[in-house]
Amino acid sequence: MAWILVVIAGLFEVAMALSLKASNGFSQPLPTAGFLLFAVISFALLNLALKTLDVGTAYAVWVGIGAVGTAALGMIAMGDQASPLKIAALAMIIIGVIGLNLAGSGAH
Template sequence: MAWMMLIFAGLLEVGWAFTMKLSNGFTNPVYSIITIAGVIASFVLLSLSMKILPLGTAYTIWTGIGAIGAFMVGIFVLGESVTPLRLLAAALIISGLVLMKLSS
């Protein structure tokens, strides 16, 4: 159950990062409220998962899901550039996540 909460917390991180972009510097009230609610929900689930999972593992997985998810949203939804160096960076993050999961 802790892993499911952690994964969902990471997905919420992707969501709030995206809505933060759409909030245009918190000038759009709808997206600003969605961002704040997403941040709170993500942090609550992260903290609940940390009752069972080690801090280093939980935090690394949470930020990794957020980073890779935001990277993918940027590419597929916002039309951000795809370069070999950015893909390599994403691959290194994913490999770090896999190693962290295997070590816990």
């Protein structure tokens, strides 16, 4: 259950980052409110997951989901530049997160 919370928290982190971009320096009220809401939800879910998961691995997974998800959506939906090197770097983040989990993060 805790890993499901981390994944959902990571998805909310993606929403937070995209809302931050859309807020245009916090000058747009709706995206700014979305940013704040998504940030609170993301951190709250991560906090719940950390009650049973190792902090380092859970945080790395959360950040990895946020980074890869935001970068991928930026390239797919927001016109961010995509390149083979960027895609390879995102793949390395995914491989690193998987490696951390295989190394034994475990629940307490």
